[in-house]
Amino acid sequence: xxxxxxxxxxxxxxxxxxxxxxxxxxxxxxxxxxxxxxxxxxxxxxxxxxxxxxxxxxxxxxxxxxxxxxxxxxxxxxxxxxxxxxxxxxxxxxxxxxxxxxxxxxxxxxxxxxxxxxxxxxxxxxxxxxxxxxxxxxxxxxxxxxxxxxxxxxxxxxxxxxxxxxxxxxxxxxxxxxxxxxxxxxxxxxxxxxxxxxxxxxxxxxxxxxxxxxxxxxxxxxxxxxxxxxxxxxxxxxxxxxxxxxxxxxxxxxxxxxxxxxxxxxxxxxxxxxxxxxxxxxxxxxxxxxxxxxxxxxxxxxxxxxxxxxxxxxxxxxxxxxxxxxxxxxxxxxxxxxxxxxxxx
Amino acid sequence: xxxxxxxxxxxxxxxxxxxxxxxxxxxxxxxxxxxxxxxxxxxxxxxxxxxxxxxxxxxxxxxxxxxxxxxxxxxxxxxxxxxxxxxxxxxxxxxxxxxxxxxxxxxxxxxxxxxxxxxxxxxxxxxxxxxxxxxxxxxxxxxxxxxxxxxxxxxxxxxxxxxxxxxxxxxxxxxxxxxxxxxxxxxxxxxxxxxxxxxxxxxxxxxxxxxxxxxxxxxxxxxxxxxxxxxxxxxxxxxxxxxxxxxxxxxxxxxxxxxxxxxxxxxxxxxxxxxxxxxxxxxxxxxxxxxxxxxxxxxxxxxxxxxxxxxxxxxxxxxxxxxxxxxxxxxxxxxxxxxxxxxxxxxxxxxxxxxxxxxxxxxxxxxxxxxxxxxxxxxxxxxxxxxxxxxxxxxxxxxxxxxxxxxxxxxxxxxxxxxxxxxxxxxxxxxxxxxxxxxxxxxxxxxxxxxxxxxxxxxxxxxxxxxxxxxxxxxxxxxxxxxxxxxxxxxxxxxxxxxxxxxxxxxxxxxxxxxxxxxxxxxxxxxxxxxxxxxxxxxxxxxxxxxxxxxxxxxxxxxxxxxxxxxxxxxxxxxxxxxxxxxxxxx
Ligand SMILES: [Zn+2]
Ligand SMILES: [Zn+2]
Numbered sequence: 001x002x003x004x005x006x007x008x009x010x011x012x013x014x015x016x017x018x019x020x021x022x023x024x025x026x027x028x029x030x031x032x033x034x035x036x037x038x039x040x041x042x043x044x045x046x047x048x049x050x051x052x053x054x055x056x057x058x059x060x061x062x063x064x065x066x067x068x069x070x071x072x073x074x075x076x077x078x079x080x081x082x083x084x085x086x087x088x089x090x091x092x093x094x095x096x097x098x099x100x101x102x103x104x105x106x107x108x109x110x111x112x113x114x115x116x117x118x119x120x121x122x123x124x125x126x127x128x129x130x131x132x133x134x135x136x137x138x139x140x141x142x143x144x145x146x147x148x149x150x151x152x153x154x155x156x157x158x159x160x161x162x163x164x165x166x167x168x169x170x171x172x173x174x175x176x177x178x179x180x181x182x183x184x185x186x187x188x189x190x191x192x193x194x195x196x197x198x199x200x201x202x203x204x205x206x207x208x209x210x211x212x213x214x215x216x217x218x219x220x221x222x223x224x225x226x227x228x229x230x231x232x233x234x235x236x237x238x239x240x241x242x243x244x245x246x247x248x249x250x251x252x253x254x255x256x257x258x259x260x261x262x263x264x265x266x267x268x269x270x271x272x273x274x275x276x277x278x279x280x281x282x283x284x285x286x287x288x289x290x291x292x293x294x295x296x297x298x299x300x301x302x303x304x305x306x307x308x309x310x311x312x313x314x315x316x317x318x319x320x321x322x323x324x325x326x327x328x329x330x331x332x333x334x335x336x337x338x339x340x341x342x343x344x345x
Numbered sequence: 346x347x348x349x350x351x352x353x354x355x356x357x358x359x360x361x362x363x364x365x366x367x368x369x370x371x372x373x374x375x376x377x378x379x380x381x382x383x384x385x386x387x388x389x390x391x392x393x394x395x396x397x398x399x400x401x402x403x404x405x406x407x408x409x410x411x412x413x414x415x416x417x418x419x420x421x422x423x424x425x426x427x428x429x430x431x432x433x434x435x436x437x438x439x440x441x442x443x444x445x446x447x448x449x450x451x452x453x454x455x456x457x458x459x460x461x462x463x464x465x466x467x468x469x470x471x472x473x474x475x476x477x478x479x480x481x482x483x484x485x486x487x488x489x490x491x492x493x494x495x496x497x498x499x500x501x502x503x504x505x506x507x508x509x510x511x512x513x514x515x516x517x518x519x520x521x522x523x524x525x526x527x528x529x530x531x532x533x534x535x536x537x538x539x540x541x542x543x544x545x546x547x548x549x550x551x552x553x554x555x556x557x558x559x560x561x562x563x564x565x566x567x568x569x570x571x572x573x574x575x576x577x578x579x580x581x582x583x584x585x586x587x588x589x590x591x592x593x594x595x596x597x598x599x600x601x602x603x604x605x606x607x608x609x610x611x612x613x614x615x616x617x618x619x620x621x622x623x624x625x626x627x628x629x630x631x632x633x634x635x636x637x638x639x640x641x642x643x644x645x646x647x648x649x650x651x652x653x654x655x656x657x658x659x660x661x662x663x664x665x666x667x668x669x670x671x672x673x674x675x676x677x678x679x680x681x682x683x684x685x686x687x688x689x690x691x692x693x694x695x696x697x698x699x700x701x702x703x704x705x706x707x708x709x710x711x712x713x714x715x716x717x718x719x720x721x722x723x724x725x726x727x728x729x730x731x732x733x734x735x736x737x738x739x740x741x742x743x744x745x746x747x748x749x750x751x752x753x754x755x756x757x758x759x760x761x762x763x764x765x766x767x768x769x770x771x772x773x774x775x776x777x778x779x780x781x782x783x784x785x786x787x788x789x790x791x792x793x794x795x796x797x798x799x800x801x802x803x804x805x806x807x808x809x810x811x812x813x814x815x816x817x818x819x820x821x822x823x824x825x826x827x828x829x830x831x832x833x834x835x836x837x838x839x840x841x842x843x844x845x846x847x848x849x850x851x852x853x854x855x856x857x858x859x860x861x862x863x864x865x866x867x868x869x870x871x872x873x874x875x876x877x878x879x880x881x882x883x884x885x886x887x888x889x890x891x892x893x894x895x896x897x898x899x900x901x902x903x904x905x906x907x908x909x910x911x912x913x914x915x916x917x918x919x920x921x922x923x924x925x926x927x928x929x930x931x932x
Binding site: 143144145146147149157161164165242243244245246247248252253255263264265266268269272273274275276306308309312313316 | 351355357358359360364367368371410411413414417418421422423424427428431432507508803805807809810848852861
């Protein structure tokens with residue numbers, strides 16, 4: 001039996017014919033398994049959706065009640081049989097509810113990892129290594145130049161700036177699902193206890209995280225505050241808002257952006273922020289290569305990002321590897337905004 | 346080193362001058378000697394060691410990384426130093442295994458274990474054994490290290506630093522450190538440690554050497570001020586207020602003297618004896634208005650400073666005894682290296698306005714009329730054709746001066762480089778800064794045109810939510826009738842209120858977007874007309890219109906004017922032709 005008999009890459013996403021489902025399909029399908037709620041992986045209009053409870057909740061928050069024909073929640077580690085295949089969901093360490101999906105048939109195991117990171121994150125379950133025969137990996141930061149720093153050191157840099165420029169308002173651009181909440185949680189861990197302000201687009205997801213018991217401390221909407229009140233505060237907003245008229249309500253705003261892309265100067269400059277923070281929700285180069293090696297998989301399929309370098313690296317390690325051309329991943333929030341034009345609307 | 350690198354990193358992204366200042370002052374406050382002193386030396390360009398070549402860096406990385414991965418990375422990052430800094434293998438220095446983690450294989454087969462520990466960075470021991478690698482160690486080593494040992498030493502340091510540290514180290518070692526901070530700003534940041542004036546530091550600077558322990562000791566109140574040892578110090582210049590025609594009525598013509606205001610760069614030319622007595626050799630220096638030492642760029646003028654003293658004057662280009670326009674001076678200023686050809690083609694000239702010191706005698710307390718007499722004597726004694734007097738403009742009444750200002754050529758001035766006239770009170774001492782009353786600058790009227798807003802770009806820093814950089818154009822004959830051709834860019838001149846109005850206009854009238862740039866509607870009937878003021882025009886092959894404006898700014902918003910009535914390119918061409926003939930400026 002070949003891996004392709006279990007999962008086949010199609011332009012709409014990977015498809016399991018014997019199980020009658022797609023994983024993270026980019027077009028509407030009858031039965032979809034969703035790794036996590038980022039909008040390029042989780043789309044509306046599918047018939048039946050199987051995902052973790054958190055992923056389903058977050059999809060409901062973003063798309064409304066009727067985002068799918070029917071839904072079914074699955075727990076990490078729970079085994080579900082779908083026609084001729086068995087699937088299990090395992091923590092991916094990417095955002096709240098994110099999962100790698102392992103598909104098994106005839107003793108062969110293929111893991112579709114969605115997006116993942118193998119470093120600590122107070123807002124989601126830690127990445128779980130799933131030994132497998134074929135590992136489908138993302139490659140968002142698939143170049144050796146991407147080695148994300150210790151996120152705590154980046155938070156220390158931010159707090160130093162908050163102390164030094166105590167009269168300015170610090171605006172932190174961060175993706176509204178996952179990154180923003182992680183930054184807030186890290187600020188709390190670092191001993192920052194003042195209220196954290198939220199852009200309107202951040203509110204519902206952040207409150208959802210807080211309701212799931214993640215310690216985010218006191219949160220306040222920016223909405224309804226006066227300019228003097230915001231002096232010396234920290235606000236989380238979507239990266240695109242950093243360029244919007246919205247920022248004018250803040251006294252002497254100092255703009256920061258929390259993203260893995262901030263590692264490369266030309267990229268950071270392109271966003272025009274004063275304080276780039278290298279904080280990513282994706283595995284860095286070391287994380288990708290270490291994970292690939294640790295899964296024990298002999299065959300690696302590489303999806304969105306810098307596929308070339310990772311495929312080449314696999315070759316030097318004697319691993320069979322190929323890029324999967326799936327159109328539509330890494331478009332929106334995914335990939336930390338590689339394609340976010342930063343324009344308002 | 347990592348701390349210094351962090352400072353450089355922050356400075357690189359911070360656009361605001363005051364914020365840069367605060368970042369540096371904060372660093373100097375929190376860092377101890379001698380580390381901060383070496384940092385100050387790096388920031389002020391006072392380090393002297395032989396720089397490494399880029400080839401060395403390239404071969405170091407080639408020994409340590411897979412060539413395919415290096416090429417892909419370099420291609421993505423676009424900067425060699427940065428690529429090397431980012432992909433330098435920190436855990437496995439042996440060739441070709443640096444990118445991965447050998448540890449992975451141990452975990453193979455262990456189901457459901459967290460691989461988190463695999464990527465937790467392990468602290469790198471510094472090659473010195475104790476503690477983190479310091480900038481001090483780096484610089485002290487570089488100053489004494491033999492060329493042959495450099496590659497190995499550099500590699501050991503790179504092993505010990507983080508990404509930002511490696512980036513700063515490579516830039517430092519290869520001489521590519523460009524931080525966007527002037528030496529003067531760095532000194533101002535040091536001065537701010539003790540609320541001192543940056544000028545005080547400037548005065549004692551020539552007597553100091555890295556790592557400047559005595560400077561910090563003085564600023565922290567531990568010792569007394571280091572003595573000024575500069576034989577040719579910079580003196581803060583006296584500046585004038587702008588004069589409106591209406592102001593004239595309140596001034597008494599008999600109390601003032603007038604001279605031309607030349608359109609070059611204001612400089613201070615200072616010479617003094619090295620040991621402060623008349624036996625030592627003479628040191629000459631040329632300073633910009635802000636106190637930057639620009640001597641290196643003007644060796645031709647430096648030779649002329651053979652008498653101890655300090656002249657306040659204007660740097661100009663003189664050909665065949667005629668002052669050249671600012672456009673010509675600009676061409677010399679644009680060149681980075683000073684070649685004999687450049688010196689011959691663009692001979693520098695000093696036109697003297699004032700004498701601040703004659704030998705050891707400080708003249709700044711003396712009235713202007715007397716200083717002028719001393720200046721005339723000084724220039725005559727110097728007897729060098731590269732230094733001459735800025736002629737006085739005789740006038741009996743304000744009307745007579747008004748006429749001279751309008752037509753300098755008729756009033757005896759030799760060039761198109763007259764920018765206006767300066768009025769100086771006969772009895773005024775030379776005061777640093779911009780005191781109101783003793784000196785007035787009465788500029789000639791700027792050029793004015795009506796142009797049409799074509800594109801708007803978002804600003805930076807505080808202005809990043811505003812479309813504040815404007816490209817404007819004028820009409821010309823095109824293949825399909827009249828079309829707009831861009832003639833310049835301006836990002837100031839407007840009030841905050843006007844900025845809001847233009848920003849609103851841009852957002853509501855966008856026709857296309859290119860990243861941070863928006864194209865706005867601009868046809869004969871719809872669009873925004875901007876009254877643009879500028880100081881000069883020159884021909885330019887880099888611009889589609891064939892010309893470039895000097896110092897353009899938005900003078901007024903002409904909401905009342907339909908774009909079809911804005912100016913045409915022919916008008917600018919007429920202006921430039923007249924400038925080239927040395928004729929009257931403002932039409
Ligand atoms: Zn993704
Ligand atoms: Zn994602």
